[in-house]
Amino acid sequence: MQIVAQIVFLIALVFGISFFVRNIKKMLRNIKLGKTIDRSDNPSERWSKTLRIAFGQSKMVRKPVSGFLHVIVYLGFIIINIEVLEIIIDGLFGTHRVLSFMGGFYNVLIGIFEVLALLVFIGVIIFWIRRNVLNIYRFLSRELKGWPKNDANYILYFEMVLMTLFLVMNAADYQLQINGAVHYAHEGGIIGGFPISQFIAPLFEGLSNSTLIIIERGAWWLHIIGILFFLNYLYYSKHLHILLAFPNVYFSKLKPKGEMDNVEAVKKEVALMMDPNADPFAAPPEGEEEGEPEKFGASDVMDLNQVQLLNSYTCTECGRCTAECPANQTGKKLSPRKIMMDTRDRLEEVGDNINKNGKFEDDGKQLLDDYILREELWACTTCNACVEACPIGIDPLSIILEMRRYLVMEQSAAPNELAVSLTNIENNGAPWPYNQMDRLNWAKEN
Amino acid sequence: MAEAIKVPTMAEYMAEGKKPEVLFWVGCAGSFDDRAKKITKAFVKLLNEAGVDFAVLGTEESCTGDPAKRAGNEFLFQMQAAMNIEVLNGYEIKKVVTACPHCFNTIKNEYPSLGGNYQVMHHTQFLKSLLNEGRLKVEGGKFKGKRITFHDPCYLGRANGEYEAPRDLLKKLEVELIEMRKCKSNGLCCGAGGAQMFKEPEPGNKDVNVARTEQAMETNPEIIAAGCPFCNTMMTDGVKSKEKEDSVAVMDVAEMIANANDL
Ligand code: HEM
Ligand code: SF4
Ligand code: SF4
Numbered sequence: 001m002q003i004v005a006q007i008v009f010l011i012a013l014v015f016g017i018s019f020f021v022r023n024i025k026k027m028l029r030n031i032k033l034g035k036t037i038d039r040s041d042n043p044s045e046r047w048s049k050t051l052r053i054a055f056g057q058s059k060m061v062r063k064p065v066s067g068f069l070h071v072i073v074y075l076g077f078i079i080i081n082i083e084v085l086e087i088i089i090d091g092l093f094g095t096h097r098v099l100s101f102m103g104g105f106y107n108v109l110i111g112i113f114e115v116l117a118l119l120v121f122i123g124v125i126i127f128w129i130r131r132n133v134l135n136i137y138r139f140l141s142r143e144l145k146g147w148p149k150n151d152a153n154y155i156l157y158f159e160m161v162l163m164t165l166f167l168v169m170n171a172a173d174y175q176l177q178i179n180g181a182v183h184y185a186h187e188g189g190i191i192g193g194f195p196i197s198q199f200i201a202p203l204f205e206g207l208s209n210s211t212l213i214i215i216e217r218g219a220w221w222l223h224i225i226g227i228l229f230f231l232n233y234l235y236y237s238k239h240l241h242i243l244l245a246f247p248n249v250y251f252s253k254l255k256p257k258g259e260m261d262n263v264e265a266v267k268k269e270v271a272l273m274m275d276p277n278a279d280p281f282a283a284p285p286e287g288e289e290e291g292e293p294e295k296f297g298a299s300d301v302m303d304l305n306q307v308q309l310l311n312s313y314t315c316t317e318c319g320r321c322t323a324e325c326p327a328n329q330t331g332k333k334l335s336p337r338k339i340m341m342d343t344r345d346r347l348e349e350v351g352d353n354i355n356k357n358g359k360f361e362d363d364g365k366q367l368l369d370d371y372i373l374r375e376e377l378w379a380c381t382t383c384n385a386c387v388e389a390c391p392i393g394i395d396p397l398s399i400i401l402e403m404r405r406y407l408v409m410e411q412s413a414a415p416n417e418l419a420v421s422l423t424n425i426e427n428n429g430a431p432w433p434y435n436q437m438d439r440l441n442w443a444k445e446n
Numbered sequence: 447m448a449e450a451i452k453v454p455t456m457a458e459y460m461a462e463g464k465k466p467e468v469l470f471w472v473g474c475a476g477s478f479d480d481r482a483k484k485i486t487k488a489f490v491k492l493l494n495e496a497g498v499d500f501a502v503l504g505t506e507e508s509c510t511g512d513p514a515k516r517a518g519n520e521f522l523f524q525m526q527a528a529m530n531i532e533v534l535n536g537y538e539i540k541k542v543v544t545a546c547p548h549c550f551n552t553i554k555n556e557y558p559s560l561g562g563n564y565q566v567m568h569h570t571q572f573l574k575s576l577l578n579e580g581r582l583k584v585e586g587g588k589f590k591g592k593r594i595t596f597h598d599p600c601y602l603g604r605a606n607g608e609y610e611a612p613r614d615l616l617k618k619l620e621v622e623l624i625e626m627r628k629c630k631s632n633g634l635c636c637g638a639g640g641a642q643m644f645k646e647p648e649p650g651n652k653d654v655n656v657a658r659t660e661q662a663m664e665t666n667p668e669i670i671a672a673g674c675p676f677c678n679t680m681m682t683d684g685v686k687s688k689e690k691e692d693s694v695a696v697m698d699v700a701e702m703i704a705n706a707n708d709l
Pocket of ligand 1: 053054055057060066067070073074077078127128131152155156159241242243245246316317318391392
């Protein structure tokens with residue numbers, strides 16, 4: 001019987017992990033559809049930023065309530081997962097509480113896990129209330145309707161269930177030890193600290209040992225299968241952030257926020273145009289034979305860079321960016337969170353397309369217009385409030401800019417008044433129709 | 447005060463075989479916009495007062511390309527940058543000061559990889575350094591104790607992390623500085639950036655400048671201080687939309703200092 005359980009456990013573990021690995025590989029392949037971008041500079045600065053912002057949660061706590069709750073859930077999750085290590089060993093080798101040889105320290109450890117499990121449980125309930133009962137601006141946007149809202153709630157229910165199972169398992173174990181059941185009771189007294197589950201145990205008092213064992217084993221199995229399921233749920237969820245937050249912060253932009261990249265392909269063309277020896281009228285015929293000219297800007301996910309695509313998978317859909325966005329606050333359609341969600345949705349669609357066809361077959365859709373509207377793109381003031389607000393180093397503005405580049409350079413589709421201003425800059429060096437020769441007139445006026 | 451102010455050009459310096467201490471980059475707004483021209487002149491008066499050896503490019507200056515870049519026209523941006531860098535490098539410019547955070551950000555951050563390397567300062571930073579060096583004095587007098595709130599320009603604050611220089615200047619004026627609910631890194635945009643200044647806003651339920659002006663009004667200010675010609679226009683329009691232009695002034699920090707010193 002024991003050996004059967006071990007084999008079932010092994011199969012579940014292998015199945016759960018290999019499915020997860022498969023999803024992660026798919027995700028990496030999708031990210032690599034983007035253009036390469038070099039973010040290998042300044043590793044020490046990148047590490048320290050990762051330590052501060054991802055491990056240290058420094059930007060999370062700018063919103064004290066959700067920040068504090070998250071620190072509990074985050075720490076709780078990481079620490080409680082040490083317990084998973086024991087569960088895996090027990091499952092594979094048919095042992096029970098294999099780490100208990102640590103004695104008093106083990107008791108303290110289990111005690112801490114229990115306290116954290118309770119705190120996580122309470123934290124998650126408050127998260128749920130904030131999401132579903134209180135009218136918090138960033139949870140009310142239209143892009144959260146449907147799946148994103150459900151996804152957020154599923155995660156919270158899941159955490160509640162996992163924490164409950166953990167505590168129930170311990171409570172049953174504790175009661176079994178009190179009852180002196182075989183395999184559970186020890187010579188030296190109670191093993192494990194049960195500061196929380198001891199209050200659940202009284203519920204089990206009248207039960208027979210065999211019922212208790214069923215409860216304890218049942219909770220144990222559901223707990224580990226739940227964790228394996230959760231692991232595989234991540235890929236389909238905004239909860240992928242619990243893994244990606246770290247690399248995402250590491251690869252985020254270190255330069256001043258106001259600095260926007262100078263497009264390399266444009267540099268070459270401008271150098272050519274500025275070259276007094278080049279004949280501007282001679283170039284085109286030969287130029288066309290040199291193969292397809294580079295596409296400027298982005299109309300689809302493949303035109304974005306890999307960090308931008310990683311950003312889209314990492315986004316927690318928290319909406320801190322959107323809450324700070326001046327365009328969104330004044331009722332415009334633009335929501336930086338939606339920019340990230342759309343990018344991920346389209347990337348997934350492209351990925352599925354590749355899975356089905358072996359390579360990407362034109363599906364008549366793209367990120368621009370089918371997901372992100374021009375009206376959204378043109379509402380951005382490039383104020384960087386979204387970038388500043390994001391607790392995990394996501395840069396929605398860079399995607400907006402890249403898509404504007406496509407609109408203007410590939411499609412000449414700037415809004416009318418803007419197009420006029422750009423023409424003014426081109427013709428007379430100012431966005432208004434003044435003559436450049438009048439540029440110093442102010443000094444003569446009084 | 448009708449006397450003409452002294453504004454030497456780089457070409458004049460060149461002709462005399464001299465080099466100025468710093469180039470004052472005036473910018474399009476500072477050159478052409480009626481409101482912004484006042485800021486330009488106030489700043490020039492302060493430069494003259496402090497005995498700073500400065501020059502402008504005058505008719506050789508052209509748009510930095512900031513609105514073009516942020517509108518997505520990278521070509522136009524890089525063309526503008528190339529022309530300006532050619533002029534600046536031709537004059538062997540080392541140090542640039544500008545009263546426009548957009549020009550500041552572009553020349554400081556985006557010109558270097560295109561061949562333009564200069565020390566670039568925002569006028570509030572430059573004025574602060576003049577004060578620290580004792581070259582310029584600031585009189586509290588006129589503004590002492592006045593309720594003033596400062597609107598952070600996105601391209602000075604969030605974009606480049608400079609929040610203190612303008613505030614230090616205001617402190618020197620002994621004003622009662624009252625921060626808005628949203629300030630410094632959390633400051634709300636005035637609505638002009640990213641080339642919005644040059645287009646109609648998208649449909650919504652409010653204009654951004656009105657939303658920001660409402661935040662400023664919450665502090666019940668006598669003056670809304672600004673550090674950017676575009677913010678200045680936006681906030682001025684916002685104050686007008688609230689019909690408060692008689693009780694609330696929008697002033698650039700440089701104008702306030704010039705005004706305090708009776709320049
Ligand atoms: C590694 C373990 C982690 C766990 C278990 C975890 C868990 C959670 C949970 C349950 C939520 C949902 C909260 C809600 O429904 O409102 C959440 C949201 C979030 N997490 Fe994590 N997280 C982890 C790591 C991280 C890290 C390293 C970061 C980086 C700073 C991070 C940033 C966020 C953000 C920005 C949100 C949105 C929260 C908000 O609404 O303010 N998380 N996380
Ligand atoms: S940069 Fe654009 S998207 Fe981001 S907060 Fe500002 S206006 Fe909104
Ligand atoms: S981009 Fe950042 S701030 Fe915006 S929703 Fe995603 S995680 Fe939150």
